[in-house]
Amino acid sequence: MSEKVVTLEEAIREVKNGDIVAFGGVLDSRFPMAAIYEIMRQQKKNLITLAILSLHDPAVGAGCIRGFIGCYNYLGAFGKAPCIERECNKGNLIIEDLGHNDSLLIFMAAAFGLNFVASNYTKGSDILNPKYSKIEKIRELARNKEKIPKKKYILMKDPFTENGEERVLLPAIKPDVAILHVQQVGTEGTCRIFGVEGVDQFAALAADKVIVIAEEIVPEEYLREDPNRNLIPNIHVDKIVELPWGAHPTVVSHYYDLDMEFIMNYVKEAQTEDGFQRWAEEWVYSIENHHEYVKKLGIERLMKLRAVKGLGFRPRTWLKGW
Amino acid sequence: MSEKVVTLEEAIREVKNGDIVAFGGVLDSRFPMAAIYEIMRQQKKNLITLAILSLHDPAVGAGCIRGFIGCYNYLGAFGKAPCIERECNKGNLIIEDLGHNDSLLIFMAAAFGLNFVASNYTKGSDILNPKYSKIEKIRELARNKEKIPKKKYILMKDPFTENGEERVLLPAIKPDVAILHVQQVGTEGTCRIFGVEGVDQFAALAADKVIVIAEEIVPEEYLREDPNRNLIPNIHVDKIVELPWGAHPTVVSHYYDLDMEFIMNYVKEAQTEDGFQRWAEEWVYSIENHHEYVKKLGIERLMKLRAVKGLGFRPRTWLKGW
Amino acid sequence: MEYSQLEAAVIFAARELSKHDGKNLIAGIGLPVLVTKLAKELYAPNIKINIESGSFDVLIPEIPVSLFGPRISYRCSAQLSNLHSLAGTGRGDYEIGFIGGAQVDKYGNVNSTVIGNYLGKHKRIAGSGGAVDIGCFTNTIIIVAHHPKKLVEFVDYITTPGWKVKKPFSDELVDREELGLPGGPMMIVTNLCIMKFDDKTKEAYVETIYPGVKEEEIVKMTGFDVDVSRAKVGEEVTKEELETLRKIDILNIYRTR
């Protein structure tokens, strides 16, 4: 087994206060929740997150995350993200609003070694309106300030066309660390993902450090039988953590379904600051590690969530008994 | 079977004189040779090709291709590309030299809807030297002149950083047509590739029209059992042609090996203009279609080239007998 | 058969898609997925539904709660990155874009970012997601609950550009065409009616009223001065439409009833 394999606690020690953190997965899918909980336990400060997510809400409530450059702040079908809304209102969370493509292009550009790209995905909108930009405030939070661009966008005439149409320049941002939750990782770090890929690959290529949390560590040779099926090469992965159910309560294609009840309970509890503190005490701070978390969830709950082979999910009408 | 499925002749009729053509595959791997031959038969004119290739050499010799924006002009291990060299010397082929990343970024940018990107991959080299640029001459050849940028590169100060480092702007080019040779295509156009992916996916996303030639048409449902394994979505494919051995003499991973003897014979013959004409007469013009080509190659030759399952190629020491 | 107003909205929106069979569409989170699935079952079997999750030509075997989960990627043509699919807007791949929104104005501008003053007192809502990308490049269908606070004179913040949009880097309003943006809002679908846009003024007018809905109710529930003079009453919802819809969302996940 490679030296890359560590515990979750060790892996999250790699995250420094003020880091720009790229989380893999999207929203309520394959989101590295165990890492969010451990970030809370280790009381990280001033983290800046990127892209399309929102299930990082508890880490916002815990005061770990203070900047967000991205495009989405709801819990999907579960409505508003209570801590994001509250901390934003209190001025503790600074949000720079982007579109989805631009949120992704920031990683793509960094992944392919580009400094900026000419993107047209926000023309006509207020996303492009500089009076709403808060990039300078987010810059102040960052440990590596030079990583956050001076401006959100810059407008220029296209020098390659006859008419010189206006183009929007969008800068790359290189995350300090990417934290991904994948289904399978090889013993040397090769990653295989099932279902929605999100921006995991670009984030992994772009980031200085890459932490991969996986449902399963599998033999590297197994994944190498079909290298075209793998999404992230071993050489880009620095730390590997095996954590079955590590993305709970989000959905992990071909492994387990969304734990809707759990999320709905969270949303209810976290409506108030006190309620959130109680929830965090019960589900994060009083729990030593992920093993204890899984035990607390209990076998009954987990068995109902298991995905069905050949489908990748469990049809809702199959839920009677397990 | 979808209406997209046509004959090679019908598919290549989609290529117009003066088109910017992106060929899939790389160099001597998975290169759409049958399409090259058909382009010669249909006597296309003033085509402009992009990226890293060179096995299009016969179509250069036949006068079909007159512009090239890319990074490589040899036949790999087989040395110089005889027609490219000759036609270039005669002024019939105009080459704009790029690096490899920049050749790829041109597609990537178009694939992701960008107009240009800030690339740093040629600093210090003469590739960036504007005195060597021939982009204006290539522009004259193009049917859609506005698709070829006015300049190869533009230099600007980075407006996002404190120091304003110099950045190199590289423009996107959107091909009129992409011609790819893949191992498997579904009945509706979904593509699966084995081994080296080249720039096929970016080319397919970027191009106005996409022609896919495949070793096999397979049931769409078969490919959809694992959508993460597919490289090009059906909605991007306009024409499908089934042509086993359609990339011969180049190598097709998991299907057949490089026909070195065939390429070496081509290189020898094509050293002179007369020799090339004789070769083209024998292997292209006098041959009605791909079926006849395969028959002319003969079963003996083909059987020796078959790839071995579990390896994707035939070990050279296994060549005794078939 | 009895049906809810929201069911009517889904069914009337699905009918509109019958004109676009065989075309490529990109659908956002929520009701758009339900509408397009119903349209594919009944009116446009060859419509290609694409999702910003990187999922092309999806089948949607079961109504998803997550737009990024296995019910979306299941046996789609190819599962690539979010950027691969959503950048198809900029490439010009999608004839239609289908989005929701919290606040829609008479020009079809959509706000899903903040209600109120961005720089002052405001309430944060979902954020753009792919809505701005879809709105910049496709012919959009916008689905929204019919309420005077949701259908407004002008949105508080333009997340998704409609017909009257912000000139880049300024607060100046200009016509969409002036920015060279293709597409534009095709219609607003509510639980009371379908609004389309006047070719000249680019303002929304009521085109189809669902059976049983009163004109006065629409006027009352619309936050801008809406033209109802061109409105016709839509054809009655059929048993087949309703049964198909209820079969698709068998557990009423999207709370349409």
Place this chain on the structure above:
Amino acid sequence: MEYSQLEAAVIFAARELSKHDGKNLIAGIGLPVLVTKLAKELYAPNIKINIESGSFDVLIPEIPVSLFGPRISYRCSAQLSNLHSLAGTGRGDYEIGFIGGAQVDKYGNVNSTVIGNYLGKHKRIAGSGGAVDIGCFTNTIIIVAHHPKKLVEFVDYITTPGWKVKKPFSDELVDREELGLPGGPMMIVTNLCIMKFDDKTKEAYVETIYPGVKEEEIVKMTGFDVDVSRAKVGEEVTKEELETLRKIDILNIYRTR
């Protein structure tokens, strides 16, 4: 055991890689692949060989003729696009880049584009491929046949930037560092010797001479005035090295003998 000069070059180059075990390397077409495979067998078992074909941590079960064929992608860690791997140069992923070249000058600039005057009489050669990308961002090893026409005072065209390079958009020569380029040429490996670069002058000098090669031959076969004063004679090629090399390229595909 008898061996050819080219075999010596491959073996001496492979020995140099022993200092870089466990690191990431990107290797270009031709001899670099043979050298790195030999190094991995003998001196640097944990070196990660990456190829611009999108193939990461390749195993090379059999010496390939094509850099883009199945012998490269075979059981590599991940097979992605060419851009995915080659852009690793710009990302800073590769400590070492290993390339060939048709013309190399005393500053380690490499020309693989045209011999002669680009704007006048010239002979086209291969073109950059990934050589410029590798040369801009990694510590390069350059392998070239030792000949006065190949080892020159200054290259006819800078395909791959070495230590004295062109200021962007001009013919002015500047130090590599002035452009903010990381890395730079580490050594030139020929069939006679290994040259390294003087820290101050950034000019190549002979560092290691292969056993049996005469200094005079090197001086005669070098197209620039080369310093041989610091040269030491390398350790004799071993039987194991030679046997391993010949086993790797069992059919002498790369014509090293």
